[in-house]
Amino acid sequence: MAQTRHDVSDRVRVRRNPTRGHYDRASIDDVLGRGLLAHVAFFDGRDPCCIPMLYAHFGDRIYIHGSTASRAIRALADGAAACVTVTIVHGLVLARSAYEHSANYEAVMAFGAFELIDDEAERLAAFEAFTERLLPGRWEEARQPNAQELKATAILAMEIDEASAKIRTGPPDDDESPDAERNVWAGVVPIVSSYGTPVPSPGLRPGIPLSPSVRELLQNGP
Amino acid sequence: MAQTRHDVSDRVRVRRNPTRGHYDRASIDDVLGRGLLAHVAFFDGRDPCCIPMLYAHFGDRIYIHGSTASRAIRALADGAAACVTVTIVHGLVLARSAYEHSANYEAVMAFGAFELIDDEAERLAAFEAFTERLLPGRWEEARQPNAQELKATAILAMEIDEASAKIRTGPPDDDESPDAERNVWAGVVPIVSSYGTPVPSPGLRPGIPLSPSVRELLQNGP
Numbered sequence: 001m002a003q004t005r006h007d008v009s010d011r012v013r014v015r016r017n018p019t020r021g022h023y024d025r026a027s028i029d030d031v032l033g034r035g036l037l038a039h040v041a042f043f044d045g046r047d048p049c050c051i052p053m054l055y056a057h058f059g060d061r062i063y064i065h066g067s068t069a070s071r072a073i074r075a076l077a078d079g080a081a082a083c084v085t086v087t088i089v090h091g092l093v094l095a096r097s098a099y100e101h102s103a104n105y106e107a108v109m110a111f112g113a114f115e116l117i118d119d120e121a122e123r124l125a126a127f128e129a130f131t132e133r134l135l136p137g138r139w140e141e142a143r144q145p146n147a148q149e150l151k152a153t154a155i156l157a158m159e160i161d162e163a164s165a166k167i168r169t170g171p172p173d174d175d176e177s178p179d180a181e182r183n184v185w186a187g188v189v190p191i192v193s194s195y196g197t198p199v200p201s202p203g204l205r206p207g208i209p210l211s212p213s214v215r216e217l218l219q220n221g222p
Numbered sequence: 223m224a225q226t227r228h229d230v231s232d233r234v235r236v237r238r239n240p241t242r243g244h245y246d247r248a249s250i251d252d253v254l255g256r257g258l259l260a261h262v263a264f265f266d267g268r269d270p271c272c273i274p275m276l277y278a279h280f281g282d283r284i285y286i287h288g289s290t291a292s293r294a295i296r297a298l299a300d301g302a303a304a305c306v307t308v309t310i311v312h313g314l315v316l317a318r319s320a321y322e323h324s325a326n327y328e329a330v331m332a333f334g335a336f337e338l339i340d341d342e343a344e345r346l347a348a349f350e351a352f353t354e355r356l357l358p359g360r361w362e363e364a365r366q367p368n369a370q371e372l373k374a375t376a377i378l379a380m381e382i383d384e385a386s387a388k389i390r391t392g393p394p395d396d397d398e399s400p401d402a403e404r405n406v407w408a409g410v411v412p413i414v415s416s417y418g419t420p421v422p423s424p425g426l427r428p429g430i431p432l433s434p435s436v437r438e439l440l441q442n443g444p
Contacts, residue, residue, distance in 0.1 A: 011269055016292050036325070036413075039307060041263030041272035047233055050263035050272055050307040052329050070238055085261060085272040091418075094436065098353045098364040099371040103258070107274050131320045141406050142320040149321040175425025184363050185433040186426055190418030191258075191444075196313075200409040203397025211407040214316065222413075 011111055012164040022165040031108045031165050032057045034222075035086035036134075040064060042082040044075045055086070056129035061157040062110060063117075063126040068154045076156055077116040084110045084158060092189040095172035096179040102168065104188060110163035114156035126155045137213030193222045233333055234386040244387040253330045253387050254279045257308035258356075262286060264304040266297045277308070278351035283379040284332060285339075285348040290376045298378055299338040306332045306380060314411040317394035318401040324390065326410060332385035336378035348377045359435030415444045 014021025022028070038055040041048060051072050056063045062084055066073035076082060086108045093102040117123050127150075131139045145153070172186050180186075195218055198210060236243025244250070260277040263270060273294050278285045284306055288295035298304060308330045315324040339345050349372075353361045367375070394408050402408075417440055420432060 011271075016289055037309060037311060037327075039261035039263075039272050039274075039309070041261075041270045041305070043265055043270050047303055047333055048263045048265050048270055048305045049233075050261050050305040050331065052261075052307060052309040052327065054325060067238055081269055083263070083270045083272040085274060087259060087261070087274040089259060091421075092356055094357060094360065094433075096365055097367070097371070098349060098361060099367045099375070101353055101356055101360070101364070103276060103356070105259075105274065109272065111269055127320060131323055134314055134323055134325070135316060135411075138316065138323070139320060142323070143318055143401055143404060143406075145319070145321045149319070153321070171421075171423040171425070175423050179365055180425050180427065182365060183427075183430060184365075185420075185422070185430050185436060187420050187422040189357075189420045189436060189439065192416050192418045194414050194416065196412030196414045198407075198409050198411045199313075199393075200407070201393040201397050203393070203402050204408055205402065205405075208405060208407050211316070214407060214411060217411065 008164065009162050012109065012162050014164055014166050020166050020168055022167060025160070027165045028108050028160065028163050029057070031088065031106045032062065032086055035088055038064065039085045040082060041085070042076055042080040044071070044080070054130060054134065056126060056133045057160070058125070058129055060160055062160055063129060063155060063157050064114065065126065065130060065153055065155045068152060073154045073156065076114045077154060079113045079115065081113055082158060089191055091191050093172050094186055094189065095174045096182045096184045096186050097174055100172050100174045102172070104168050106165060106167045108163060108165045110158065110160055112158045112162060114158045117155045117157050123150065123155045135213050135217060137216060141211050141213055195221065230386065231384050234331065234384050236386055236388050242388050242390055244389060247382070249387045250330050250382065250385050251279070253310065253328045254284065254308055257310055260284070260286065261307045262304060263307070264298055264302040266293070266302070276352060276356065278348060278355045279382070280347070280351050282382050284382055285351060285377060285379050286336070287348065287352060287375055287377045290374055295376045295378065298336045299376055301335045301337065303335055304380060311413055313413050315394050316408055316411065317396045318404045318406045318408050319396055322394050322396045324394070326390050328387060328389045330385060330387045332380065332382055334380045334384060336380045339377045339379050345372065345377045357435050357439060359438060363433050363435055417443065
């Protein structure tokens with residue numbers, strides 16, 4: 001059932017421009033399903049840190065991973081309070097007034113704490129999800145992680161139970177203002193993300209063709 | 223003079239893959255000059271928060287802005303410790319092993335605290351920088367902010383004195399490993415950002431042509 005604004009916790013409620021706030025899991029999963037990077041903020045004991053990370057999500061959890069030797073991963077595995085933000089930018093919003101200039105974007109913010117995943121089946125499922133998130137179909141093409149790689153990798157998960165999506169779409173906000181009489185173009189310039197021509201690794205053995213996963217990615221686009 | 227790794231503070235030093243770390247202002251300014259969004263992390267008294275924001279930078283400072291009524295802006299203006307991260311993703315790094323999959327990216331992390339800017343000349347210069355950051359040439363085309371808009375806008379600045387840029391470029395890391403013998407394509411799929419066809423605002427007066435700034439943007443690309 002979709003949450004209403006009244007059900008949501010104080011820390012996730014969107015106050016500025018409240019009509020941009022969405023709290024239902026479908027909206028949140030939709031953004032998480034299209035983002036590539038998360039920015040993970042946490043307090044490392046002395047400072048707030050904000051680190052870009054690849055992520056995956058399935059079930060009710062957001063997964064991240066990193067070296068078991070990483071300071072950030074250790075702090076997060078210790079249960080440091082965290083905020084995970086996934087942002088996708090869609091366009092430049094060009095108004096007649098400088099003040100109304102903006103960007104169209106979608107951003108999910110999820111609050112909570114990560115926990116270290118010990119269960120080997122869940123760890124492997126997360127590893128698969130990270131790989132598939134980067135490139136659908138890649139898990140079956142790539143060599144899957146061996147015992148040493150699994151040991152070196154910490155996999156952390158956070159429940160998606162306090163989250164919001166903030167979404168700005170559409171034209172600039174000054175269509176109805178006296179500024180609309182001005183002699184200046186206003187509208188949106190879309191920002192489009194696409195894939196370029198694949199660059200083979202210098203060490204790629206001769207005669208190895210593009211993987212099916214890559215061919216399909218190039219056909220489908222982001 | 224370029225900083226060496228030994229000059230940099232503990233919190234900015236890149237520990238994992240240290241050769242990816244850069245500490246000189248030229249590298250940092252270069253990334254800040256090409257990013258569009260910053261993710262700003264701070265502790266709001268109860269939780270870490272990570273908020274995507276438009277930004278600008280000039281002189282030795284990163285500038286952000288927001289409504290004087292915004293909780294986040296108020297917390298940051300009160301001097302909350304902050305981390306500003308600007309990330310640009312350039313490609314999917316596809317290795318033979320799932321473990322070596324990665325992304326090519328550049329990320330600047332800057333630590334410090336914001337202060338509220340009172341000086342009207344600096345506030346106006348920041349407003350211009352925000353507008354020009356979004357679209358070079360736009361400041362002179364748009365209606366510049368009036369007294370009421372300036373009053374409603376808090377402009378905050380943070381010194382760029384503790385910052386690092388972490389940059390991953392190039393092919394996957396398994397060219398030299400036994401995995402290179404595997405029968406699977408490896409390399410980089412570039413992620414390319416470009417601008418789409420401008421969408422005029424529904425309220426745009428008939429007969430107003432695209433602004434010169436937008437025409438130039440489309441010619442030059444991101």
